[in-house]
Amino acid sequence: MLVGIGENAGVVDVGQGYAVTFKVESHNHPSYVEPYQGAATGVGGIVRDIIAMGARPVAVVDPLRFGAADHPDTKRVLPGVVAGIGGYGNCLGLPNIGGEVVFDACYQGNPLVNAGAIGVMRHEDIHLAKASGAGNKVILYGARTGGDGIGGASILASETFDDAKPSKRPAVQVGDPFQEKLLIECTLEAFKEKLVVGIQDLGAAGLSCATSELASNGSGGMRVTLDDVPLRDSTLSPEEILMSESQERMCAVVEPEKVDRFLEICEKWDVIATVIGEVTDGDRLEIYWHGGKIVDVDPRTVAHEGPVYERPYARPSWQDTLQADDANKLPRPATSEELKDQVLKLVSSPNQASKSWITSQYDHFVQGNTVLAQPEDSGMIRIDEETGLGVAIATDGNGRYAKLDPYAGAQLALAEAYRNVATTGAKPLAVSDCLNFGSPEDPAVMWQFAEAIRGLADACQQLGTPVTGGNVSLYNQTGEAAIHPTPVVAVLGVIDDVARRTPVAFQEEGQLLYLLGDTREEFGGSAWSQVVHDHLGGLPPKVDLERERLLAEILISASRDGMIDSAHDLSDGGLIQAVVESALLGGKGARLIVPDGLDAFTLLFSESAGRAVVAVPRSEEVRFNDMCGARGLPATRIGVVDGDSVDVQGEFTLSLAELREAHEGTIPALLA
Amino acid sequence: MTARIGVVTFPGSLDDRDTQRAIRLAGAEPVALWHKDKDLKQVDAVVLCGGFSYGDYLRAGAIARFSPVMEPLLEQARAGLPVLGICNGFQILTEAHLLPGTMLRNDHLHFICRDQKLRVENAETAWTTDYSAGQEIHIPLKNNDGQYVADERTLDELEAEGRVAFRYLDFNPNGSQRDIAGVTNAAGNVVGLMPHPEHAVEPLIGTGRTDGLPFFTSILKKLVNA
Numbered sequence: 078m079l080v081g082i083g084e085n086a087g088v089v090d091v092g093q094g095y096a097v098t099f100k101v102e103s104h105n106h107p108s109y110v111e112p113y114q115g116a117a118t119g120v121g122g123i124v125r126d127i128i129a130m131g132a133r134p135v136a137v138v139d140p141l142r143f144g145a146a147d148h149p150d151t152k153r154v155l156p157g158v159v160a161g162i163g164g165y166g167n168c169l170g171l172p173n174i175g176g177e178v179v180f181d182a183c184y185q186g187n188p189l190v191n192a193g194a195i196g197v198m199r200h201e202d203i204h205l206a207k208a209s210g211a212g213n214k215v216i217l218y219g220a221r222t223g224g225d226g227i228g229g230a231s232i233l234a235s236e237t238f239d240d241a242k243p244s245k246r247p248a249v250q251v252g253d254p255f256q257e258k259l260l261i262e263c264t265l266e267a268f269k270e271k272l273v274v275g276i277q278d279l280g281a282a283g284l285s286c287a288t289s290e291l292a293s294n295g296s297g298g299m300r301v302t303l304d305d306v307p308l309r310d311s312t313l314s315p316e317e318i319l320m321s322e323s324q325e326r327m328c329a330v331v332e333p334e335k336v337d338r339f340l341e342i343c344e345k346w347d348v349i350a351t352v353i354g355e356v357t358d359g360d361r362l363e364i365y366w367h368g369g370k371i372v373d374v375d376p377r378t379v380a381h382e383g384p385v386y387e388r389p390y391a392r393p394s395w396q397d398t399l400q401a402d403d404a405n406k407l408p409r410p411a412t413s414e415e416l417k418d419q420v421l422k423l424v425s426s427p428n429q430a431s432k433s434w435i436t437s438q439y440d441h442f443v444q445g446n447t448v449l450a451q452p453e454d455s456g457m458i459r460i461d462e463e464t465g466l467g468v469a470i471a472t473d474g475n476g477r478y479a480k481l482d483p484y485a486g487a488q489l490a491l492a493e494a495y496r497n498v499a500t501t502g503a504k505p506l507a508v509s510d511c512l513n514f515g516s517p518e519d520p521a522v523m524w525q526f527a528e529a530i531r532g533l534a535d536a537c538q539q540l541g542t543p544v545t546g547g548n549v550s551l552y553n554q555t556g557e558a559a560i561h562p563t564p565v566v567a568v569l570g571v572i573d574d575v576a577r578r579t580p581v582a583f584q585e586e587g588q589l590l591y592l593l594g595d596t597r598e599e600f601g602g603s604a605w606s607q608v609v610h611d612h613l614g615g616l617p618p619k620v621d622l623e624r625e626r627l628l629a630e631i632l633i634s635a636s637r638d639g640m641i642d643s644a645h646d647l648s649d650g651g652l653i654q655a656v657v658e659s660a661l662l663g664g665k666g667a668r669l670i671v672p673d674g675l676d677a678f679t680l681l682f683s684e685s686a687g688r689a690v691v692a693v694p695r696s697e698e699v700r701f702n703d704m705c706g707a708r709g710l711p712a713t714r715i716g717v718v719d720g721d722s723v724d725v726q727g728e729f730t731l732s733l734a735e736l737r738e739a740h741e742g743t744i745p746a747l748l749a
Numbered sequence: 750m751t752a753r754i755g756v757v758t759f760p761g762s763l764d765d766r767d768t769q770r771a772i773r774l775a776g777a778e779p780v781a782l783w784h785k786d787k788d789l790k791q792v793d794a795v796v797l798c799g800g801f802s803y804g805d806y807l808r809a810g811a812i813a814r815f816s817p818v819m820e821p822l823l824e825q826a827r828a829g830l831p832v833l834g835i836c837n838g839f840q841i842l843t844e845a846h847l848l849p850g851t852m853l854r855n856d857h858l859h860f861i862c863r864d865q866k867l868r869v870e871n872a873e874t875a876w877t878t879d880y881s882a883g884q885e886i887h888i889p890l891k892n893n894d895g896q897y898v899a900d901e902r903t904l905d906e907l908e909a910e911g912r913v914a915f916r917y918l919d920f921n922p923n924g925s926q927r928d929i930a931g932v933t934n935a936a937g938n939v940v941g942l943m944p945h946p947e948h949a950v951e952p953l954i955g956t957g958r959t960d961g962l963p964f965f966t967s968i969l970k971k972l973v974n975a
Contacts, residue, residue, distance in 0.1 A: 163859075163860045167891070168801045255760070255761050255801060255804025258763075259760055347760060438860045438862070440891045443764060443891070443948075445764075445951075448953060448954060
């Protein structure tokens with residue numbers, strides 16, 4: 078890790094002189110109030126964090142959660158959010174390579190719109206948010222400052238919604254992706270010529286936050302003249318100028334002799350740039366307006382010495398009842414016919430159905446380096462054309478698991494993202510997270526929050542993956558009802574040569590299907606319990622991080638040495654969901670045999686963690702088995718890639734055509 | 750010798766570096782052109798790449814069409830300089846009236862990104878000789894405003910003169926009239942299409958197909974053999 082928490086985004090060394098920065102942030106509340114602009118400016122904000130580190134953004138990902146798929150308000154929120162993400166990200170020229178879309182009634186009124194971005198730079202290009210060197214100039218550049226989004230962060234982020242209050246749409250900022258594209262190019266050109274001492278993007282609390290962060294991270298003070306800020310609306314008061322959250326603005330600290338060149342580059346890109354102040358010898362942030370001093374503070378008190386809350390927390394009384402309501406005791410399918418019906422019901426349910434109606438609204442191809450994009454297990458981007466060095470990213474979270482056990486739920490989110498990165502052949506390196514919870518003023522929610530953080534911290538330590546940064550979104554609740562605790566975890570991985578990547582799709586008929594890991598009767602929080610029984614209770618799947626690490630090592634070795642041609646992680650929906658996805662993506666079916674010691678139902682629907690299904694070419698079978706055997710990973714042959722149907726021996730056969738209709742028809746029918 | 754092929758960057762261009770890569774992979778030399786350039790640096794051909802020039806504000810391509818670089822480009826294109834417009838580049842070429850017709854918002858009103866099947870209808874333009882007429886190819890498509898429209902007489906003329914260069918197959922992704930994905934001028938030196946051949950030039954990357962590379966090898970052969 079090269080840069081950790083506290084900067085705009087964390088930075089990780091990925092080898093060959095390259096560094097990668099990545100971060101996930103929430104834009105939940107704005108996206109509920111005004112779906113298009115809320116989601117669009119979420120992308121804009123995270124991308125500015127990436128460029129502020131000195132990196133060229135190379136990809137975005139979007140983990141999204143909405144209310145019930147058939148709720149009328151979902152039809153208002155989701156299309157706007159998706160169009161906003163596409164409208165902004167596509168126009169910036171950033172491939173959208175991953176994320177999730179989850180529906181659950183608990184997110185009704187509190188959709189979760191998380192946005193992640195990855196950037197790449199050379200080690201020597203890392204930039205930090207600090208203002209040093211008395212006499213250096215502070216340059217505000219990008220869009221003019223207007224009255225939009227004044228107090229946006231405080232109005233939207235820290236309150237719950239109810240019907241009685243007036244609409245808060247004016248508090249949502251309005252994005253201009255074209256301006257941001259110019260900002261990216263002009264900033265990168267200034268970096269290239271080494272013109273920038275320190276840099277900060279303007280996000281929440283606008284100029285007031287950016288100047289105090291820059292000043293507090295540097296050695297001196299700062300003097301700013303607000304009269305010099307270019308305005309869209311000349312009637313703005315100084316308070317409004319300081320608090321405006323107008324988008325597409327950045328603040329750079331530049332040595333005096335380099336100011337002219339910096340301004341020249343801005344002019345080339347038609348970006349407005351203005352010197353608004355300078356770094357001073359003292360230790361004060363002083364802001365002037367019409368000749369008078371209106372602010373005189375120690376910036377460290379503003380930026381770093383915020384109040385520390387000691388919120389009470391307590392394990393809620395209902396937690397035991399919830400965990401006692403064991404999903405393993407739910408009625409299971411009694412006949413093959415019933416089993417088949419439940420498979421169809423599962424793969425066509427909104428959460429398990431194909432999301433291509435959504436993801437096809439995002440550009441996956443731009444920049445010409447996309448190796449894998451959704452619905453692959455992780456998105457993968459080539460970062461060096463000569464050597465094939467690449468990075469992978471996966472984001473995962475399961476609010477149902479976390480509700481049953483926040484400590485385990487957070488670990489399962491990390492385990493899944495870690496596994497997803499390894500499934501594509503990349504080595505997991507680092508973690509970022511976006512922690513979405515209800516009101517921290519509720520001791521039960523505060524307990525969930527504390528437990529999730531404890532779980533995540535313990536698991537990151539055990540897996541050796543540092544957390545490089547993250548984001549917290551609280552107050553995701555309507556009245557008394559909080560969302561499920563939803564820690565979303567992003568794992569970044571590296572792969573030496575993207576040519577070795579492993580896709581999800583079945584590649585060739587005749588290849589052998591192996592199930593890696595142990596399958597137990599674990600149905601608590603499962604997709605099956607939700608889809609078939611509308612049930613949430615019991616315990617989530619058992620966490621075994623050592624097993625996750627071993628599985629990851631096997632998947633990476635097998636991919637590097639050409640022992641597997643496709644692989645898919647097993648998570649929500651279990652084995653049958655994974656096999657159906659691999660079959661539909663590859664256009665090739667599968668014949669499955671229930672191995673000794675398991676029944677068909679458990680084989681197909683269990684959500685035991687630490688598992689993957691892989692397709693092994695026959696010529697590699699001995700070598701692959703030897704490797705798994707030598708390292709102690711259970712590998713069970715469960716079938717073969719074959720034909721144009723998914724056949725479970727002795728149980729049922731479903732044609733690919735029938736499965737495709739079920740899997741791909743749901744989302745368009747609900748939303749198109 | 751090799752050929753020098755210019756790629757124009759407008760504010761908001763996105764696929765300029767990708768297009769330069771495709772040109773390089775085909776064996777030609779990419780030359781970066783800036784929208785404010787007043788000459789074309791003596792390149793042998795020009796590609797107007799995809800993106801959202803000027804944010805696509807007003808109308809896709811409508812503002813870029815007035816950039817300084819367009820003046821020498823229009824003059825030389827009329828005199829035979831090979832020009833390829835991809836996506837936003839195609840929109841700019843129609844706005845500049847180098848190619849007939851115009852593009853409306855996709856009929857389904859959504860941005861669409863997909864691996865699109867096409868038929869090469871004209872394999873005799875400057876940019877398509879490495880294909881054969883009737884060849885079916887897959888090229889990524891990604892746009893918001895890709896619905897090709899023209900009046901009936903223009904469409905009939907285009908068909909009669911063999912100037913429909915590419916047609917969508919199996920699925921019309923944006924409501925384009927007569928499934929038109931790309932057209933050429935009468936001389937065959939100016940070609941525009943909505944799909945992105947520069948995103949189909951390397952195995953493993955994007956869709957993993959290389960069906961777009963012949964665009965760039967076609968022009969290279971033409972220029973080198975000229």
